[in-house]
Amino acid sequence: MLKKFMALSASLLLVGLLAGCGGNNNAANNGAGTNGAGSASGNAGSAKEVTINMFTASPEYTEAFNAYIAEYKKVKPNVTINLEIMQADYNTVLKSKIAAGSTPDVFQTTAGGDIDTFAEYSADLTNEPLAAAMTDAVRSNMTSTDGKVLGFPVKGNLFVLMYNKKLLADAGITEVPETVAQMQDAITKLEAKGIKPFANAYKEWWVWKHILQHYVDAAAxxxxxxxxxxxxxxxxxxxxxxxxxxxxxxxxxxxxxxVKYGTDKPLERDSNAQVSDFALGKAAFMTGKGAWDEEAIKKITPDFQLGIMGYPVSDKLEQSMIITGADQALRINKDSPVAAETIEFFNWLYTSEYGKSWFSTVAKVIPPIKAAPLPDLDMPKQMDEILKTEKSGDLSVIYSLDTFHQKFGELMQAYIGGSKTKDQAIDEIQKAWIQFGSAAQ
Structure with a gap:
């Protein structure tokens, strides 16, 4: 067991958001369900004192988390939720906790392949109300290879190439580039106006996988x-x-x-620096990011004219697609002494009116559940309009583990840093895919 977890990545994707929850008196009628740990205790709805320990990796949502914790306290005064949030070295610490036999009651992992990696520690949620509440696409991201729902989404997500509408208009670009040739033309026009085309965050290992998945979809x-x-x-x-x-x-x-047409010192620009560069109008496009960045951009420049688009991966218009889905999952420790109460909490979270509204009004993320409103933000609204006439790309990033993706990011950093040639990087990427890409390794 320990050997299995020593193969996990040193850190989780830092973009995962904790799923929303909330409370009204409808929740009092939501039981823990009839499946697995949900029916393990007849005391799930009792007044006994209960403490649920949650371990997550999303510090930027601390205020939103505290909001739903406080709301649930009104519904279940006997339930205390301790929230531990760690960003750096999250996965290393999670491995240590599991190896020491102190697995948190709730913990966070990536979705897709990691659903199987952590299967032996995860409560089966297949027949719970929270599983029924998920959208079909999101539910599939939470399902193991043997058909069990073993996680639930921390949020719906959106992966795109962002652009500054004003800067494109200033450069005379009337339509967003959807092909390689159109992007090159856009770069030429931006350069002619003295506008830097790209803001990058290549210091971060995880931005690379967000870009790569668009090319994986096209290759497939x-x-x-x-x-x-x-x-x-x-x-x-x-x-x-x-x-x-x-x-x-x-x-x-x-x-x-x-790199050629991007902000200076790309290996020194982290996510925060990239967002600042983009929000301040220092570049027209922002690479490797997604819906979670909009609020940070608008805090810097409230009237920022934000647009979203697929990557121009080829000269085929149809291959330029936005990508949607759920790439992060929460898991309930099946052996937790408070598993029943924890499942009851998340069933309430996913079905109560407060829980439905929490996603859009408090966390301001794309809801991963049915019958929930979209947040009043540009990116979700544009996503909704695009998907009325175009299909979403596949969230192919979830089919490999973050153990591979972290190594991939490091190899790409070595490539742009000049210490590896393209073919050297590719050879090592292939070896890493075989060695780290699957939970079965």
Missing amino acids: QDAGTDPKTLVADFIAGKTTFKDHPVMYNNFFEFIDTT
């Missing part, structure tokens, strides 16, 4: 397969970057372009 389409199958083939060593021109050529050419 070109190969006549689906992204999940293609990623499995990479992990099995059945295919490599060199078999897919959109990855071997287009991806690296895009990265080279963002």
Whole structure:
């Protein structure tokens, strides 16, 4: 067991947000359900003193978390929720807790492949109200290979190339670039106006996977397969970057372009610096990020004219797609002495009126559940409009573990830093995919 967890990544994706919750008197009628740990205790609704320990990795949402904790206290005065939030080294500490037999009552992991990695520690939520509340796409991200819902989303997510509408208009760009050729034309126009095209955060290992997944989706389409199958083939060593021109050529050419026409010292720019650069109008496009950044941008520049688009991964218009889904999951420790009470809490969270509104009005994230309103923000609204006429790309980032993605990010940093050639980086990426990409390793 310990050997298995020593193979996990040193840190989780830092963009995961804790799922919302809330409270009204409807919640008092929501039981813990009839499945698994939810029915393990007949005292789930009693007045006994209960303490639930949660361990998550989203410090930027501390105020929002405290809001729903306070709200639930009104519904269940006997329940105390201790929230421990860690950003750096989260996954290392989580591994240590599990290895020491002190697994938190609630903990956070990535979705997709890591659903299986942590399966033996996770309560089966398949028949719980919270599972029924999820959208179909999100529920699939929380489901193990044997068909069990073992996690629940911390939020819905959106991965895009962001752009500054005003800067594009100032450069005479009337339509967002959807192909490689159109992007090159846009860069030329921006440069002519003295506008830096790209704001990057290449100091962060996790931004790289957000970009790569757009090229994985295109490569799968070109190969006549689906992204999940293609990623499995990479992990099995059945295919490599060199078999897919959109990855071997287009991806690296895009990265080279963002470095050449991007903000200075890309390996020294972290996520906060990138957001600041973009929000202050120092660059027209922001790479590797998603919906979680909008509020930070608007805090710096309240009237910022924000736009979203798919990456121009090729010369095929249809391959420029935004990507939606849920890439982060909360898990309930199946062996927790308060598993029943914890499941009761999250069932309430996902079905109460306060819980539904928490996503949009308090956390201001894209709700991962049905019948919940979108937040009053530009990115979710634009996403909703785009998806009325276009399909979403596959959240292919979840088909590999973060153990691989962290190594991938480090290798890409070495590439742009000049210590590895393109082919050297690709060879090591392929080895890393085989070694770290799957929970089965």
